[in-house]
Amino acid sequence: MILTGIVMALLWGCIIAYAVLGGADFGGGVWSLLASGPTAARQQRLIEHAIGPVWEANSVWLIYLVVGLLTAFPLVAYTLAVALFVPFTLALLGIVLRGAAFAFETHITGSVNLRQAWGHTFSTASTITPFLLGAGAAAVASGQIHYRNGAVQADRFTPWLMPFALVMGAVALSLCATLAAVYLTVEASHQKDHEMAEVFRLRALIAGAVTAGFGLLGLLLAPGEAPIIWHGLGHQALPVVIITMLLGLGTAFALYLRRYLLARGLVIAMTAGLLSAWGLAQMPYIVPPDLTLSNSASSPAMLGAFLGSAIVGMAFLLPSLWFLFRVFKGNQPTPAVRGRDLEES
Amino acid sequence: MSHLFSARAQMGTSLAFHIIFSVLGVGLPVLLCVAEGLALRYKDPHWMRLARQWSKAFAIVFAIGAVSGVIVEFEIALLWPSFARFIGGVAGLPFAMEGFAFFLEGIFLGLYLYGWNRLSPRAHWLCSFPLWISGGASAWFIMTANSWMNSPAGFTLKNGVITNVRPFAAIANPATPYETTHMILGCYVAVGFAVAAVYAFAWLRGQRTAYNRKGLLLGLAMASIAIPLQVVSGDPNARFLETSQPAKYAAMEGLLHSGRGQPLYILGIPDQKTGQVYLAIQIPHGESLLAHFNLNSYSKGLDQIPKADQPNAIVVHLTFDLMVFCGFFLLLAALLFWWFFLRGNRTLPDKRWLLWGLVACGPLGFLAIESGWMVTEEGRQPWVIYGIMRVSDAATPSPWVNVSFAIFSLVYVVLGATLVLLLLRLARNPLPERTWEEYFVTTPAPQAAISPDKMQEATE
Ligand code: HDD
Ligand code: HEM
Ligand code: HEM
Numbered sequence: 001m002i003l004t005g006i007v008m009a010l011l012w013g014c015i016i017a018y019a020v021l022g023g024a025d026f027g028g029g030v031w032s033l034l035a036s037g038p039t040a041a042r043q044q045r046l047i048e049h050a051i052g053p054v055w056e057a058n059s060v061w062l063i064y065l066v067v068g069l070l071t072a073f074p075l076v077a078y079t080l081a082v083a084l085f086v087p088f089t090l091a092l093l094g095i096v097l098r099g100a101a102f103a104f105e106t107h108i109t110g111s112v113n114l115r116q117a118w119g120h121t122f123s124t125a126s127t128i129t130p131f132l133l134g135a136g137a138a139a140v141a142s143g144q145i146h147y148r149n150g151a152v153q154a155d156r157f158t159p160w161l162m163p164f165a166l167v168m169g170a171v172a173l174s175l176c177a178t179l180a181a182v183y184l185t186v187e188a189s190h191q192k193d194h195e196m197a198e199v200f201r202l203r204a205l206i207a208g209a210v211t212a213g214f215g216l217l218g219l220l221l222a223p224g225e226a227p228i229i230w231h232g233l234g235h236q237a238l239p240v241v242i243i244t245m246l247l248g249l250g251t252a253f254a255l256y257l258r259r260y261l262l263a264r265g266l267v268i269a270m271t272a273g274l275l276s277a278w279g280l281a282q283m284p285y286i287v288p289p290d291l292t293l294s295n296s297a298s299s300p301a302m303l304g305a306f307l308g309s310a311i312v313g314m315a316f317l318l319p320s321l322w323f324l325f326r327v328f329k330g331n332q333p334t335p336a337v338r339g340r341d342l343e344e345s
Numbered sequence: 346m347s348h349l350f351s352a353r354a355q356m357g358t359s360l361a362f363h364i365i366f367s368v369l370g371v372g373l374p375v376l377l378c379v380a381e382g383l384a385l386r387y388k389d390p391h392w393m394r395l396a397r398q399w400s401k402a403f404a405i406v407f408a409i410g411a412v413s414g415v416i417v418e419f420e421i422a423l424l425w426p427s428f429a430r431f432i433g434g435v436a437g438l439p440f441a442m443e444g445f446a447f448f449l450e451g452i453f454l455g456l457y458l459y460g461w462n463r464l465s466p467r468a469h470w471l472c473s474f475p476l477w478i479s480g481g482a483s484a485w486f487i488m489t490a491n492s493w494m495n496s497p498a499g500f501t502l503k504n505g506v507i508t509n510v511r512p513f514a515a516i517a518n519p520a521t522p523y524e525t526t527h528m529i530l531g532c533y534v535a536v537g538f539a540v541a542a543v544y545a546f547a548w549l550r551g552q553r554t555a556y557n558r559k560g561l562l563l564g565l566a567m568a569s570i571a572i573p574l575q576v577v578s579g580d581p582n583a584r585f586l587e588t589s590q591p592a593k594y595a596a597m598e599g600l601l602h603s604g605r606g607q608p609l610y611i612l613g614i615p616d617q618k619t620g621q622v623y624l625a626i627q628i629p630h631g632e633s634l635l636a637h638f639n640l641n642s643y644s645k646g647l648d649q650i651p652k653a654d655q656p657n658a659i660v661v662h663l664t665f666d667l668m669v670f671c672g673f674f675l676l677l678a679a680l681l682f683w684w685f686f687l688r689g690n691r692t693l694p695d696k697r698w699l700l701w702g703l704v705a706c707g708p709l710g711f712l713a714i715e716s717g718w719m720v721t722e723e724g725r726q727p728w729v730i731y732g733i734m735r736v737s738d739a740a741t742p743s744p745w746v747n748v749s750f751a752i753f754s755l756v757y758v759v760l761g762a763t764l765v766l767l768l769l770r771l772a773r774n775p776l777p778e779r780t781w782e783e784y785f786v787t788t789p790a791p792q793a794a795i796s797p798d799k800m801q802e803a804t805e
Contacts, residue, residue, distance in 0.1 A: 052455075052459060053455040053456070053458070053459040053460075054455055056407070056408070056411055056450075056451035056452075056454055056455060057448060057451035057452045057455055058451075059411065059415070059451075060444065060447045060448045060451050062415070063414075063415060063418055063444055063447060064441070064444035064445075064447075064448070066418055066419065066422065067418065067437065067440035067441050067443070067444050068441055068444070069433075070421075070422060070429055070432075070433035070437050070440060071433050071434075071437025071438060071440060071441050072437075074429070074430040074431075074433035074434040074437070075430060077422055077426075077429055077430065077433055078422075078426045078427065078429060078430035081422040081423050081426040081429065081741070082426050082741060082742060082743065085423055085741060085743040085745070086743070086745065088419065088423060089419075089423060089745075089749050092415070092416060092419045092423070093752065093753075093756070095412070095415055096412045096413075096415060096416055096756065097756070099408060099411060099412040099415070100408065100409060100412050100760050100763075102408070103404070103405055103408030103409065104405070104763055104764075104767065107401075107404065107405050107767055108767060109770070109774075114763075114766075118763070156743075298433070298434045298437070298510070299434065299507075299508075299510040301510050301511060301512060302434060302435075302437065302438070302510050302512050305438050305512040305513065306437070306438060306441055306512075309438060309441055309442050309445075310441070313441075313442065313444070313445030313448075316445060316449060317445055317448050317449065317452075320448075320449055320452045320453065320475070321448075321452060323452075323456070324452045324455055324456060327456060327460060327463055327464070328455070328459065328463075
């Protein structure tokens with residue numbers, strides 16, 4: 001049981017990492033779609049520059065989450081794959097188009113039309129995907145996906161299309177946008193581009209307010225449409241909920257003071273808090289109301305092997321990740337050695 | 346279209362698409378590593394230019410490899426949920442370990458592609474090592490999962506309940522050594538020949554530069570080391586199948602009847618309804634001789650397998666022959682090339698037929714990979730987990746698989762077309778020649794002073 005809990009915590013950590021890292025890449029796409037004003041082209045360039053070196057690595061968190069779920073909680077993977085076939089297939093389409101479009105857009109030279117077409121694909125897919133993922137998460141939380149007598153019983157549409165789910169989709173989307181905007185203020189101030197920093201500061205504040213608004217709306221809908229979560233939020237998860245709200249306010253305040261690095265740290269902590277609150281609120285269920293940690297986990301041998309492999313893997317992963325972010329996102333990113341090849345830096 | 350058919354077609358299309366990029370992802374980093382290493386060792390601008398040119402192509406190829414991989418990963422769960430549940434609980438570990446290989450690959454790829462000017466030359470070169478190591482590791486892990494589907498191990502099945510799960514025994518299933526070796530070698534074969542083919546083509550068009558010569562030789566060197574090993578590793582693989590998956594083996598060889606002194610059928614149409622093999626070139630006693638070194642030894646045919654458990658012999662037999670043909674063609678091309686090369690005092694042989702032969706090797710390597718996979722996957726039918734779970738029992742109950750098949754097929758067409766377009770453009774506008782010093786002069790970078798259109802210039 002302890003082993004199951006540790007493995008679940010590990011996977012939950014992956015959700016947080018994906019939200020914080022991959023989510024911001026989605027948010028970048030959203031801002032690319034919404035780029036406007038005289039500096040629109042510069043905004044897009046900054047976004048491209050920020051996403052370029054890291055998106056491949058960022059998206060692996062999602063893959064690891066899928067395989068981790070498959071390995072450690074195969075019954076959960078099965079249930080979700082059957083019940084949420086439609087939204088997950090659509091989200092998959094979005095993920096694929098977004099990744100491909102980003103790569104194409106950055107590497108197309110010459111044809112402006114083609115570049116624009118892929119640019120639009122990139123930003124549209126970036127917008128739709130987090131929405132679907134958020135709605136899917138809400139469907140899980142809603143308690144409307146059942147696994148009984150060896151079969152999955154769920155309506156194909158209502159769990160992820162009811163008001164609560166739609167609102168949570170909007171929360172996910174605006175959260176991604178907030179994350180991206182906050183990171184971009186840091187990115188811009190590293191490049192000493194204060195105009196861009198101001199542009200994204202304003203956007204971060206607006207997106208943050210929108211996220212908070214949708215979040216509260218979600219809380220209002222929860223008692224009726226996701227009672228298990230609602231109960232948990234008011235009980236075991238309550239301290240985390242309060243901390244999350246404070247972190248959100250803190251982020252806004254840091255932005256207001258133009259303390260961008262601090263804002264980045266706070267918004268990451270807030271995202272982690274939000275997801276932890278959700279996780280805690282539905283303990284011990286993974287897919288309420290039928291699948292719990294204990295009745296859906298793999299054998300202890302598998303869980304142990306999985307955990308072991310994760311520890312060994314992390315020993316390679318974490319230093320490499322640290323190195324990647326130090327080179328490209330650090331406080332003082334290593335300067336380009338040569339001016340001529342700027343396109344590669 | 347039937348529901349099951351759509352699911353199978355979607356899975357097959359996705360994997361056939363993904364494998365092209367996976368193979369490049371395993372093979373190209375090795376070439377990058379060697380070329381950059383040679384460049385640094387000999388301060389040679391040609392090697393440096395090759396490494397940089399390849400890394401530009403790799404950036405696009407890898408991205409498509411990653412997104413197509415994500416499709417496959419999701420599809421395993423979305424299209425085959427029962428299978429996913431079974432394999433997850435027993436042999437999910439390689440998928441999880443593969444995840445870390447992907448992480449490392451993604452991280453060092455970012456460093457490699459975007460770090461030319463941010464890392465010291467040596468540090469940059471060192472970043473290519475984790476790249477090829479993790480590429481090979483991800484291939485190894487995923488192959489163990491596929492081997493497990495072919496020879497499931499590491500669990501006990503009692504009245505439909507899985508007990509006594511041994512994750513490491515599942516990884517070390519009997520097919521693992523054969524499949525992993527054969528596949529990883531295949532990546533080096535296909536990529537080596539593909540790269541050689543590009544430069545052989547340039548050579549044929551009269552671009553006889555030191556740059557093209559080096560590209561050709563390096564690609565072909567890697568391929569030539571791997572191809573004999575590849576052919577040699579195919580043989581025990583087939584032998585192993587005779588005992589572990591007799592239906593696949595019989596279908597491969599076109600053996601419809603059991604008996605002694607079996608002929609070797611080359612090409613031909615093994616018709617399971619009539620029990621006849623039409624239009625084949627027959628080598629009497631050939632199969633018995635190759636399989637057991639004995640002209641009159643006994644081999645099992647498809648007649649010993651229940652009708653419901655037989656794969657489609659026509660597909661499996663012909664794709665097997667295609668792979669073997671490709672293998673021998675590649676081997677011959679490599680041998681002839683080095684023979685003329687060494688006899689001609691290390692000048693590229695000026696024989697058009699030989700160079701055109703090398704050009705043909707480019708697609709043939711990939712054709713061998715695709716056909717080899719058809720042998721493996723079609724030969725396993727109707728099982729998804731051999732002897733344990735049928736494909737028809739694994740498929741998702743969801744409707745709309747037809748729709749998703751149509752949509753994803755369209756996505757592949759669009760992605761493939763754009764990718765080819767980009768790669769052709771890249772080939773037509775290679776990076777400019779530079780001297781060695783120009784690659785490494787340190788000029789302070791006045792970042793903000795460079796306007797976007799100047800950047801564009803630097804790109805051309
Ligand atoms: C460059 C590619 C290439 C070349 C030249 C060959 N193969 Fe191959 N073959 C593959 C690439 C490949 C592959 C795509 O990598 C497969 C698919 C699954 C696997 O493990 O490797 C494969 C599968 C495969 C299988 C089925 C394994 C299974 O289902 O478990 C057999 C029996 C052989 N090969 C045998 C051969 C022989 C006798 C060859 C002699 C010329 C040969 N291969 C050349
Ligand atoms: C990358 C090279 C591969 C290619 C080209 C390939 C090709 C195919 C094809 C053509 C099918 C459809 C077979 C049919 O139903 O008639 C198929 C099915 C399938 N493959 Fe593969 N395959 C590859 C590797 C793998 C690997 C590595 C795995 C697992 C780890 C895998 C898992 C599956 C599954 C689960 C199915 C669906 C069930 C079935 O039809 O047997 N494949 N593949
Ligand atoms: C034998 C067949 C396969 C080989 C050799 C292989 C190898 C690779 C390699 C080397 C990559 C790195 C990306 C690239 O270079 O393009 C990759 C990507 C990927 N593969 Fe495959 N793969 C195979 C089949 C599969 C299957 C069956 C799955 C799903 C279960 C899968 C899932 C993935 C995923 C999710 C990625 C993306 C990783 C990333 O984001 O970097 N692959 N594969």
